[in-house]
Amino acid sequence: xxxxxxxxxxxxxxxxxxxxxxxxxxxxxxxxxxxxxxxxxxxxxxxxxxxxxxxxxxxxxxxxxxxxxxxxxxxxxxxxxxxxxxxxxxxxxxxxxxxxxxxxxxxxxxxxxxxxxxxxxxxxxxxxxxxxxxxxxxxxxxxxxxxxxxxxxxxxxxxxxxxxxxxxxxxxxxxxxxxxxxxxxxxxxxxxxxxxxxxxxxxxxxxxxxxxxxxxxxxxxxxxxxxxxxxxxxxxxxxxxxxxxxxxxxxxxxxxxxxxxxxxxxxxxxxxxxxxxxxxxxxxxxxxxxxxxxxxxxxxxxxxxxxxxxxxxxxxxxxxxxxxxxxxxxxxxxxxxxxxxxxxxxxxxxxxxxxxxxxxxxxxxxxxxxxxxxxxxxxxxxxxxxxxxxxxxxxxxxxxxxxxxxxxxxxxxxxxxxxxxxxxxxxxxxxxxxxxxxxxxxxxxxxxxxxxxxxxxxxxxxxxxxxxxxxxxxxxxxxxxxxxxxxxxxxxxxxxxxxxxxxxxxxxxxxxxxx
Numbered sequence: 002x003x004x005x006x007x008x009x010x011x012x013x014x015x016x017x018x019x020x021x022x023x024x025x026x027x028x029x030x031x032x033x034x035x036x037x038x039x040x041x042x043x044x045x046x047x048x049x050x051x052x053x054x055x056x057x058x059x060x061x062x063x064x065x066x067x068x069x070x071x072x073x074x075x076x077x078x079x080x081x082x083x084x085x086x087x088x089x090x091x092x093x094x095x096x097x098x099x100x101x102x103x104x105x106x107x108x109x110x111x112x113x114x115x116x117x118x119x120x121x122x123x124x125x126x127x128x129x130x131x132x133x134x135x136x137x138x139x140x141x142x143x144x145x146x147x148x149x150x151x152x153x154x155x156x157x158x159x160x161x162x163x164x165x166x167x168x169x170x171x172x173x174x175x176x177x178x179x180x181x182x183x184x185x186x187x188x189x190x191x192x193x194x195x196x197x198x199x200x201x202x203x204x205x206x207x208x209x210x211x212x213x214x215x216x217x218x219x220x221x222x223x224x225x226x227x228x229x230x231x232x233x234x235x236x237x238x239x240x241x242x243x244x245x246x247x248x249x250x251x252x253x254x255x256x257x258x259x260x261x262x263x264x265x266x267x268x269x270x271x272x273x274x275x276x277x278x279x280x281x282x283x284x285x286x287x288x289x290x291x292x293x294x295x296x297x298x299x300x301x302x303x304x305x306x307x308x309x310x311x312x313x314x315x316x317x318x319x320x321x322x323x324x325x326x327x328x329x330x331x332x333x334x335x336x337x338x339x340x341x342x343x344x345x346x347x348x349x350x351x352x353x354x355x356x357x358x359x360x361x362x363x364x365x366x367x368x369x370x371x372x373x374x375x376x377x378x379x380x381x382x383x384x385x386x387x388x389x390x391x392x393x394x395x396x397x398x399x400x401x402x403x404x405x406x407x408x409x410x411x412x413x414x415x416x417x418x419x420x421x422x423x424x425x426x427x428x429x430x431x432x433x434x435x436x437x438x439x440x441x442x443x444x445x446x447x448x449x450x451x452x453x454x455x456x457x458x459x460x461x462x463x464x465x466x467x468x469x470x471x472x473x474x475x476x477x478x479x480x481x482x483x484x485x486x487x488x489x490x491x492x493x494x495x496x497x498x499x500x501x502x503x504x505x506x507x508x509x510x511x512x513x514x515x516x
Contacts, residue, residue, distance in 0.1 A: 002072055003071060004040050005040070005064070005073055006029050006042070006043040006075075007046070007058070007073055008029065008080070009045075009047070009075075010046075010047055011048070012047065012048075012049070022045060022047075026043070032106060033104075040074065041070055044058075044061045045057070046058060050079070050083040050087065051084055051130040053084055058081070061073075062090065062091075071102065072103065073100060073104070074105075076105060076106055078126065079122070079126035082126065082127075083130045084127060085123075088123035091123075092123070100112075141230075142230075145228075145235050147238070148235065148238035149237075154167045155218065155221055156202070156218060157170055157178075158223075158239065168240075169239075176200055177218065177242050178242050178243055180215070181224070181243050184219060185251045190215050191212060194210050194212055194215060197209075197210050216255065219255055222234065223237065224242045224243050225242075225247075225408065227404065227408060232397055234404050236408075246409070269286030269304070271284075272284070274451055274455065276460075276463050277307075277315060277464060278317070278470065279306070279313070279316060279317045279465070280308070280310040280313040280317070282307045283306075283307050284306060288300055288302050288303075303320065303322070304320055304321075326450075329469050330443075332454075333442050333454060333457065336435065336473060337435065337439040338432065338436045339484070342436075343436050346432055350428055350432070354422050354425045358421045361418070365417050368410050371410055372407055372414075375406060376407070379400065382399055382400060382403070434453070434456060435480060437453075457471070457477045458471040461474075
């Protein structure tokens with residue numbers, strides 16, 4: 002009777018289970034020599050048996066069916082199968098006498114043996130794989146909860162096999178940081194691909210890194226200290242390469258670009274600034290030509306709704322560029338800082354900068370209170386999810402938003418503690434920007450007005466009935482309110498309101514609060 006020797010290990014990685022195959026072969030050859038079992042061929046496979054479809058195993062079974070061998074020598078029965086499909090095939094061929102003998106290191110299986118014993122062994126092998134999968138998944142989830150990413154480290158990091166953690170790759174980390182900074186300042190994805198190529202970072206096949214891969218890197222929260230695993234966002238214990246603010250800037254640029262069509266004409270300067278108040282769509286521009294009988298040709302730029310909202314029939318009429326320019330200039334002028342305010346505000350800012358440490362400590366405490374509130378919200382959100390009062394997708398979305406907000410606040414606290422006067426320079430720049438708005442409104446250069454309009458209104462500019470409208474962000478809203486009071490109140494009271502007067506005793510407070 003002829004035998005096939007079958008040896009298998011569960012992975013095709015050469016540096017894992019190195020001694021498994023050699024040990025099996027040595028033991029099984031010795032067993033065959035001792036029992037006078039004639040081996041006609043040896044089959045060595047490096048693949049898991051948890052699912053059907055092993056090429057070498059299937060080839061061996063096919064040749065046994067053709068009668069080239071009548072027996073199998075293997076270390077244990079679980080080397081042959083760990084899934085019910087392959088297990089049933091082995092049992093069926095053994096019962097039919099096609100396989101007349103299976104010899105393992107500790108026992109023999111024959112066609113007339115009780116099938117229950119082999120069924121138990123094969124069932125235990127299958128259950129081991131199932132439990133191993135569940136236990137591994139549970140362990141990986143626990144590892145993620147501990148802040149350790151249970152996977153391959155992204156570019157800029159390395160997996161440390163000694164400590165089972167992730168550490169920074171010094172060279173690539175600097176490249177990743179540079180990528181975020183360049184993209185936040187206006188570089189394109191193709192520019193970053195060329196930058197990586199020049200730095201010697203290539204994809205498989207020694208090709209330039211594809212822009213889709215670079216886009217994935219820019220959207221990976223791993224680089225600011227968080228990571229995604231199994232659909233959830235976790236706080237990581239690895240060293241961040243960038244700040245959350247830089248990540249947000251780069252992703253704001255990425256979202257703003259999206260997929261754009263090839264531009265056939267020069268874009269109008271005010272495109273991307275306004276939206277239609279009627280249907281909520283964006284405002285675009287088109288150039289019209291007017292031909293006169295004398296041969297003169299005039300070009301006029303009209304701004305109109307894109308009308309991409311198929312659910313609403315937009316009725317907003319187009320408006321000439323000159324009319325829109327005049328309205329936007331008038332809006333911008335309402336938020337210009339009077340020149341006589343610049344010097345007093347700068348002097349007050351210098352005084353506040355001297356007291357920055359005390360002010361920063363108060364701001365830090367307020368931010369810590371916000372973090373405490375966010376932690377409470379996360380706990381309540383988890384309780385609602387456990388109680389099955391909220392869908393998983395909604396839960397994950399809200400959890401990601403809260404964790405991202407908490408990370409942003411934590412970075413603000415770090416910045417305030419390291420540099421208490423860091424807020425002074427942005428305020429000083431704001432005073433300069435606000436004081437220049439009056440001059441900008443008088444300019445005929447439309448592109449020069451776009452940036453100030455975005456600073457004052459953000460994304461809150463719209464057109465309604467051929468009239469430009471805007472809701473300013475909070476600093477400029479306060480500036481406009483102060484300007485409206487400048488004719489009624491003294492300048493010193495506007496720039497620095499009087500302190501609130503507290504009534505001294507409970508009796509006085511009761512007396513004056515009766516009305």
